[in-house]
Amino acid sequence: MMRKLTTIEQLIDGNITYRLTLDGSLSIERLRAALDRVQRKHPALRMLLREESDGLYYALDAAGPVPLRVAICTSEQVLAGEIAREEAAAFAPDEPLLRVAWLRTGRGGVLLITTVHRICDGMSILTLARELLAATHRETPLLPYAPISPLDIAGPPGGPGEGKRRMIAAVINGLVSLIPASRRPLRHDSLWREWHVDAGLTAVLKHRCRAEQVSMHAALLAILDQALQAALGKQAPTRIDNPFDARRGRLAQLKDDMLFFGGGSFKIEVGRERGGDLWERARDIYREMSGKIEQELQDIPGKYRFCEMLRPPSEGKLRSIVRLGDALSRNGNWNQFSFSNLGPIELLDADAPFRLEDFTLSVRSFGIRPLGLIAFALHGRLRFVFMGEEQCMSTAQVDALERVFIGLLREQATQRRREVEPEVALAAD
Incomplete structure (x- = not known):
């Protein structure tokens, strides 16, 4: 099943990366299983982005497993390079819209959670991080829900001010049509x-x-x-x-x-x-x-x-x-x-086998x-x-x-x- 991206979704073109420095042990097998559970809950993580002749579409329930990359970082220089690599990489068309990297260090590691802004804002990624970390050490139920799009929130046609909005939209569309396209990146x-x-x-x-x-x-x-x-x-x-x-x-x-x-x-x-x-x-x-x-x-x-x-x-x-x-x-x-x-x-339960030592984030925009x-x-x-x-x-x-x-x-x-x-x-x- 395919769903065309709304205008606002098409304009949000960029990645968000959350960087969690953990002190303690994190099992790769448990992390892989936790990712699978989180993906089964959230429909946005099971979508693929497809480009068709008339625009961008989401292919629903089409994605494979969320990519999980593991690297061993023997120095701060190696760690910085791995972080820069992960934050700069664009998502390939055949990839789910979330990827995770576990960069092992001497005391624990750095967990990188990267997603496209089209499906997640900052608070959404905090939700993902909490669920993912909790699922590595406990069997808390993660209940699936139906896909949601901006059209589910948008007002119905013909509401108050519809005529005025259509006039303004026509003017904006007309002005945008006059803007020449640029090939220069x-x-x-x-x-x-x-x-x-x-x-x-x-x-x-x-x-x-x-x-x-x-x-x-x-x-x-x-x-x-x-x-x-x-x-x-x-x-x-x-x-x-x-x-x-x-x-x-x-x-x-x-x-x-x-x-x-x-x-x-x-x-x-x-x-x-x-x-x-x-x-x-x-x-x-x-x-x-x-x-x-x-x-x-x-x-x-x-x-x-x-x-x-x-x-x-x-x-x-x-x-x-x-x-x-x-x-x-x-x-x-x-x-x-x-x-x-x-x-x-606040991302961890009291009984978590690791400690959140540090947290930060970055945004990479491909458009605005x-x-x-x-x-x-x-x-x-x-x-x-x-x-x-x-x-x-x-x-x-x-x-x-x-x-x-x-x-x-x-x-x-x-x-x-x-x-x-x-x-x-x-x-x-």
């Missing part, structure tokens, strides 16, 4: 940075957020807003896009343990006046967030319906659109910056340019992964953003250090 000069703050600073910042009655996400957004302005000046983006998880009871069609490529997002304007100090800004953002998320959830069916009125641009036209963005926008990403928050990374910051907490420490391309921000600009962002984190946490937790020594790694 795009350059994707990736920039990847990881920033850390220590457990002491993280604890004080959490306490400060409670005292100011804001969420950590709102506080980090306010700090990022100010840091982008200070570090980039006139080159700062005009808005920050905030993806959020549409599961957790928000969209009825998506259960908590399902794989899906994304949920919704809300935006804040960079540099908009919100009050006298950063924490007033954070409180304003916090007050706005729930309303914006609720509005986005109401709008998602209509947005998915609208996307299906658009004709997906060819690869050549998409290359031209990206180059147009390079020329016309301040950052090669149409003046937008993304901020995602994965929250605490990624530009953003991903936050998460591991072992009580806030960590941030910057992902972008030199076509969006220079190395010097990324370094400046790191200095200002980490400096603001430290400054805001230490303003009330003596009131909050005077014994904690604050430092940024």
